[in-house]
Amino acid sequence: AMLADLRNCPKPPVQVPIETVYVDGNSSSHFNPLLDSLRIYGALVRFCMSSVGCFLVDNAVFTLVLYAVDRLGGWKRASAVLLAIVVARAISATANYVFNRKLVFASGAPRGRSFLRYWLLAFFVFAAGYLLTASLSRILDARGCLITVLKIAVETGLFFLSYNVQRRWVFRNDEERGKPRRDLP
Numbered sequence: 001a002m003l004a005d006l007r008n009c010p011k012p013p014v015q016v017p018i019e020t021v022y023v024d025g026n027s028s029s030h031f032n033p034l035l036d037s038l039r040i041y042g043a044l045v046r047f048c049m050s051s052v053g054c055f056l057v058d059n060a061v062f063t064l065v066l067y068a069v070d071r072l073g074g075w076k077r078a079s080a081v082l083l084a085i086v087v088a089r090a091i092s093a094t095a096n097y098v099f100n101r102k103l104v105f106a107s108g109a110p111r112g113r114s115f116l117r118y119w120l121l122a123f124f125v126f127a128a129g130y131l132l133t134a135s136l137s138r139i140l141d142a143r144g145c146l147i148t149v150l151k152i153a154v155e156t157g158l159f160f161l162s163y164n165v166q167r168r169w170v171f172r173n174d175e176e177r178g179k180p181r182r183d184l185p
Contacts, residue, residue: 043105047163054099097114107173118170
């Protein structure tokens with residue numbers, strides 16, 4: 001607010017040097033750049049690892065279901081692919097929910113509420129990813145690899161949005177509101 005008000009001030013700002021004083025070579029500081037950075041970014045790193053792990057689960061289950069359905073025969077390819085996607089996504093998303101709840105956010109939020117919120121978010125991310133990618137590819141008249149680039153850009157933005165929504169809404173414990181966050185030093 002001070003910097004915003006500064007533009008209305010008739011006089012230009014004046015820079016004043018401030019002497020930094022370290023008592024005993026700053027021995028009282030307990031700052032550790034590596035550990036403190038891990039505390040700050042740890043949840044995001046764990047979120048990335050959870051996402052990559054569940055991506056691998058998703059593709060493994062997709063491949064196994066597709067292989068199993070193909071061995072049964074009689075399935076049209078489009079139906080087999082749809083079944084494999086739905087089963088793989090249901091399993092990987094449920095695993096992602098469990099990992100994020102326990103390992104990423106260490107949430108004490110009620111399971112039923114957070115599970116419902118997670119699936120609402122998952123549906124939103126899926127729909128937004130499709131609509132944004134399809135819309136941008138149409139607006140930009142994108143073809144081939146450019147659509148893939150647009151999809152990656154859209155999903156990167158949705159990844160960070162999803163992280164924040166999960167942190168602030170899906171896994172938020174209402175009893176912990178107002179308390180300091182555990183992922184910050």
